[in-house]
Amino acid sequence: MRKPPTLVSLAIDTALLNLSHISDLSFLPEHILLDLFLRTLRAGKLTEKILKLFVATGKDEVLSLISELNIQPVLTPEYKSNFCLRLSASLNVGKMAQVNIRDDEVDIVIGALHSDLTSFMEEWRAVFSRFHLIIVKDPDLKEDLKIPGGFNLDIYKRSDIEHVVGSSSTVVFSGYSCRYFGYLMSCKKYIVSIDDDCIPAKDDMGELIDAVAQHITNLTTPATPFFFNTLYDPFRKGADFVRGYPFSLRSGVHCALSCGLWLNLADYDAPTQALKPGQRNSRFVDAVLSVPVRVMLPVSGINIGFDRELVGPALLPAFRLAKEGKFRWETVEDIWSGMCVKVICDHLGFGVKSGLPYVWRKERGDAVESLKKEWEGIKMMEEVVPFFQSMRLSQAAVTAEDCVIEMAAAVKERLGPLDPTFARAAETMVEWVRLWKVVTAQMSIAA
């Protein structure tokens, strides 16, 4: 049985209700003042005027609490409850004020490697239909696309690609790389991209997962890459920063890339797939976490979201295997591009998250066949990973474009001599940035 409230507790409750009419708190004993302050915070009632009231008491414990929680007036006129906002980043009060973004700030980009997208689009209709879609047809695909009605979309084909980049460009948009043309043509802040052999997954309660909403949540709540939080994402409902987590690191940084996962068929390489053809991923891990600074990860292009304004130019189709095929395990362009983005995020002070959302990946392809041609990519990872792990950018690189150009020079110098694929990648990175700048400039004139 709960104990009845004490008289002191009831008095504090009443004070809380009438706080805006009180002009002096200095007569209160310090422990009551502290209690009142905490309850004010919890109730989301801390305004500039009320903060001044507490500060005016001059009581040490209260002043120390205010300073430690890093509560400061934020001079942004559009936010009324500015203290709570500033505080939410440092003590995560209530729930992190998630930035509300509009549907028209998001493009869904789909690379069409299959001509019949009917079942793919129908499966995603509930999720996709609110957004603008960019569908890029693999230029190697002969048949016409089949796409059901009722979506707001633009379709780009080989002729559009050639119109923009020319057919002789070093940037190649065939196979899985066709989606990068969509990244180039988008003018939205956020992009979500999902492979056309994936359908919405269900969570462990059997509910359909809105992958787009989860990517946007990941991108619009802070990332915390400088110290590991053992309870995963501290900004999720019901979670927080664990004891020992420095307060100065709790406000986090902008998240620029959200890497989702896969149920059913996971994103394995050809040897793993060939050795374990029956293996299916059925474990739903209900977590999102910030990948720590200076830690590299294998970003899979199957299911991602990113902030195009922050890192768009770093998602690039630069690393093309000589024997690149039409199965995921025959490509590494996304792994390469992912490490570019991670290095750039680390350098520019942005974060990368991994975990939710899941998509359901359907099976296709014979990995044993791929094994006969795909050793190249696996071998190259042994050079690629140490390269990106040790890559440090100069202070002169202050935009994603700068960073890609600087990285391209390092690729050319350090990896170029090892294999022509690296030299080509360096060249493509430079060309991609040129293209990005041209297209962006054209769009801003057109807008």
Next chain:
Amino acid sequence: MRKPPTLVSLAIDTALLNLSHISDLSFLPEHILLDLFLRTLRAGKLTEKILKLFVATGKDEVLSLISELNIQPVLTPEYKSNFCLRLSASLNVGKMAQVNIRDDEVDIVIGALHSDLTSFMEEWRAVFSRFHLIIVKDPDLKEDLKIPGGFNLDIYKRSDIEHVVGSSSTVVFSGYSCRYFGYLMSCKKYIVSIDDDCIPAKDDMGELIDAVAQHITNLTTPATPFFFNTLYDPFRKGADFVRGYPFSLRSGVHCALSCGLWLNLADYDAPTQALKPGQRNSRFVDAVLSVPVRVMLPVSGINIGFDRELVGPALLPAFRLAKEGKFRWETVEDIWSGMCVKVICDHLGFGVKSGLPYVWRKERGDAVESLKKEWEGIKMMEEVVPFFQSMRLSQAAVTAEDCVIEMAAAVKERLGPLDPTFARAAETMVEWVRLWKVVTAQMSIAA
């Protein structure tokens, strides 16, 4: 409907069954050879003799596969299926050969902060009764301990502590630090330690979680701290390394520390607890992951397992707040000790895992009361974290003892001038290593 097997496939199945009677494979076409090799691997039938058979074919694709998978004869006589063992580390075939450890290689260490352990012990009986227990009574606790029968245990009290370390030692074993006396007295390879206000949690299927078994699994399968695996622990059933993960890093390293989590009451600091008194952790995240190299985390002493032989001397009660209390949020000794272990693991090439197992943490204490005295620890984290993040040990430090001594000197020099608590911590670290060496030497003589 599944397609019926092809004749080629049936022929390969038959060849697999009779492989030990075949003396030459070179007449087989390369694609069949590759298929046969993969099936041999999957079936766990690759012996030294059979490997030679495949090597003798001289076929490029097979030789390349063998080299890429890093398949080598391991010259350890005790393992018969030595190839599969070596391979399991690089391609994770079947399931990672988990080292089978005996129950008598584990000590469960409990710090008794409450005198009546009856319900705690009864809740854990099914899990604990197989193991030897070390119970250390908080020297500040006046009442006699109440412990139910049927356990194999040793109890240590104030008099035992004084007998071993003297009452004037700089190493203090009161409050939550009493458990460290148990770490000192243990002679087992593995230690699991759980706070006496925690009971076994249930997983998301409602099954009771065996926290000890999970810690041992974490400690006896490799950690992979050099590259982030987006599917979490690659050695769990149903998981693996994701495409792009370098093969050279797949064998991983020894795991020295396993950090478990908490359902119900999470391990928050006093301000978080005070601001969100009703918050309970109900999210069961079904994952274990390696904390990447050079990444610091807030290790909570509530629920951990570690390899005493590898890092025992680094789990030390050195960082004692002037106003340390009897609630978890009034202590930071475990946070300090955790960062010592992490730095040492990074230096010596061991891994640290975080995630499963969960325990169910019961509530107690009034965080608002603690707030009135506990700002010290929170403020100090702002100095402690950058210190450990930038700490690099010299090549001369080759054991955990060496590392602690070297770190103590750095603490004294860099943090000592800031606060007497740091100077005391440095002194205690040196004294602890001395104590560890004396006790270990005495035990090895007694054994």
